[in-house]
Amino acid sequence: MAANELKDLIPMSEWLPGIKRPLIIAGPCSAESPEQLMQTAKEIKVLGQVDIFRAGIWKPRTFPNNFEGVGSIGLEWLREVKKETGMPVATEVGSVKHVFEAIKYGVDLIWIGARTTANPFAMQEIAEALQGVDIPVLVKNPLSPDLELWDGGINRIYAAGIRKLGAIHRGFSTWGKSDLRNTPHWQVPIELKRIHPNLPIIGDPSHICGNRTMIADIAQRAMDFNLDGLMIESHCNPDEAWSDAKQQVTPTRLGEILSGLKIKTEHTSDEKFIRTLDELRSQIDMYDDQILNILEARMKIAEKIGLCKKENNVSILQTARWSDIINKMVEKGAGKGLSDKCISEIFQSIHEESINHQINVTRD
Template sequence: MELTIDKFESWSPVKERPLIISGPCSAESEEQLMDTCTQLYKEGIRVMRAGVWKPRTRPGGFEGIGKEALGWIQNVKKELGVKFAVEVANPDHVEACLAAGIDILWVGARSTVNPFTVQEIADSLVGVDVPVLIKNPINPDLALWLGAIERINKAGITKIGAIHRGFSSFQKTKYRNVPAWQFPIELKREFPEMPLFGDPSHICGNREMLLDVAQKGLDLNYDGLMIESHRDPDNAWSDAKQQVTPARLGEMVRELKPKSAHSTDATFNHFMEQMRDQIDNADREILEALANRMRLVEKMGEFKRDNNVTIFQVDRWNEIYKSRAEWGKSLSLSPDFVEETYKLIHVASIKQQTEIMAKVPAGGEK
């Protein structure tokens, strides 16, 4: 599906890049919200955020103030002259936010994962002209993310963007939600005109890693960042560990090094052209080697079939998994990279041999 998307510059609240959206995870009181936003304003932030409705994994926790907080936000907007973004999870939220003059809506990860929920939100946006940002779903499923974006766009929303907030994983990692950078990169490849924002707060889950992850987003040409900030993070009512003070937020923004997507330097461009030619040649060699490997796999599959031997042999796979990581390390390649690569190769090998097992051998009977 082709999307109809307005140029980000035509609707972005500010012209500076990257666009920084910041504010507390939750609006806890009018005084807390005003104080935090006032401090952020002094740090140069002109687009604020705050959780009004907070979807919790389990009941009993703080689930947001609700509609009352929208009145607080109106007062902040009037006092400081800033724009405000709020998460919506159902048509009632949309209606309340539009009535309160909220400038930007976003659809959260827990909503994006459910097409029925997204469709209800999309239906409530028909005839509305408001920017909508869509977070990736909790699970690493690009199709769900794309589907949510398409549903919102089909409702007539053309001021649309995506937020990368990381993905849940059963594996233990240093992240709250693993970045899985390949998904936002593929999304950007699919829809290059759509602005992409990073949410390092939810990727990291702790304030110590925020700067590095935020910089990685800018290195990948993200258009902006959404970072949670609270006047007293340690005593925040939700997500305390991942919030920073407005002063620290200001320091981080000044430490960030935005990158340009292109260069006008002739020497640089000539060098890049040469490197890309070499990379193209290296990629062809890689593909030729993979094609040769798959031909060998095919022969093995036929021999296993003819001798009634199983496709998967765990000892051999463990040997490959371990030895290839060691070979890669000796070539200065990351063991994790090599392991992930061979997982993909192994899946393809199993698939090919499975197809061979189903074929009738030459001169044989099924």
Template sequence: MKTSPIAIFKEKRPVIISGPCSAETEEQVLETCTTIAKSGKVDILRAGIWKPRTRPNSFEGVGVEGLQWLKKAKEATGLPTAVEVANFNHVFEALKHGVDILWVGARTTVNPFSVQEIADALKGTDATVMIKNPVHADIELWTGALERLHGAGITKLGLIHRGFAQYGNSVYRNDPKWQLAIEMKRRFPEIPMVCDPSHICGKRDLLHAVSQQALDMDFDGLMLESHIDPSNALSDKDQQLTPKDLEIIIDNLVVRRPNISDEDLSQKLSMLRSQIDLIDDDLIKLLGERMKVAEEIGLVKREKGITILQTNRWEEIIEKASETGKLQGLSKNFMIRYLNAIHQESIEHQNEVMNRTELEKE
């Protein structure tokens, strides 16, 4: 390999990581990897060697034997390789077999003990490590995992956004919660961020839209699972692409510039952004005024012995605001999230003023 894996992200955008969800057989790994490599559109090969499954008796990966197959794929294509590791032994075996990139999976990132075990195993190495977001929406766990690895002397680091577990029906397998990935990009702008649309979507027909959205938000790369025969895959068959379909998705992505060089365009965007800033200032002032009114309501409730939470009133607000928002082109889901945030802040303000009144009485 002519360049270090992490350096690829400085040379190309987007970097495409692809390969089977799970290594199943030597033939499957080699055929999938050599086929997608021939397209010239894939930069890094991936394959699951150890598969953490929710329930026992599911396919949990072929283990160390699969590393030999991935090594052969690397030799055949000249492309670097990446696998998920979850403990000390995984790290040892992956590095022993020449794997170029290790990634920490979502189920591991959620456990600081496991992350620390991996960090300790990597001390003294020059490994490249990418960290997936934790399975649930906790940005501090994601940050903490990054800090633990950096504390072990690992400097070639990357982040993978694969969405977050959710309850109830949704179009996505894992909720993207884009704002959390954007916050990690804000905190660590120098660290490459890759989106994993396969795990966000859980099904093929959404992959292009999510991939495009990630690129529009200036993600550095995409991790898209591919399989020579997805319908017969031993894991996650609905989200894996054939090599041909992978090529079609990549060809149809629009890669926009993260920076502006055209002076007229820059001036126009600057003007529009100034308008956004003014509107945001007005919104913040209005929210401040709203909280002052909420505090007055809290005092009235305190004097009359009324509970802070009035369920019927809250349902009326949601219904009315959702209809008003619809007229302004705002989705109901956004309005509910927005109103919930305001409602929680209002309750806290009312609690604070009621408690303060009690203290003043004492």
């Protein structure tokens, strides 16, 4: 489905009364009891910074016998929260039954989780269940950094007639150790925004981080990348939460995070210009970080090469090999619009650094 077919989306500001940019959605990972839900909601309401209260009712877990949500009874608790606090309420759906139950209990916004987005059959069934429904629907990215799969799920919901439509960036699963639970791969939501400029994208720093200590930094990064809002998990007693305890913050901390966000509007009154410039600069920062990571990985390989040369009594400098690399890179660079001078200087510096790393590891 072509990108321009999403042009008639309803602006986020018209989804619900009082909605503004950045849209803030907050609440516990899971509804655990009516008392826990109401206490958290009241503490969040006092902040005056949250647009929509969220709580998980059904929780897809990897292993059986883990807490998988309280089920539909939690929707009654959400309805009481809405009645008592006046805040709109939201929850995740993963099946046709969930959609029908959420609508029956008056949920104001639903989102489709990452595991469900990865399944086109499930997405199609949910899309068909949403036909004729007039509530905002957000689609989380799939577990893998597959832009087409994410876009395809969004298009299925759009094809069902949903025009209050948005996406949630919650990061992507990765193998190996990392400080983050899910790798952001910021270039994926950035590309989605390029394809669909009118599609709101909400950042989910809680799931990207997996721990509460980094949420403020990732939330600010989401704003720097011009995302349209945030979904942050907040619990009245996060250390005792029944699911994802480490990534939830107290309502007090939530208020601090939101108050500390920098939404830049300096140097000009043209907000579109500011957002565009900040988004482009943030992309530059992202690619610079990637370059550093690649260089680090390259130097580690160079060190292994140095050790191999040492074991086989081979000299560090291989002139013919280096000349071949330079010529090849200059030719490739020209095809990418990069000057010979630029490529030669960059790879000369890389080569010198590689030689230094090899020398360091081969010293007796």
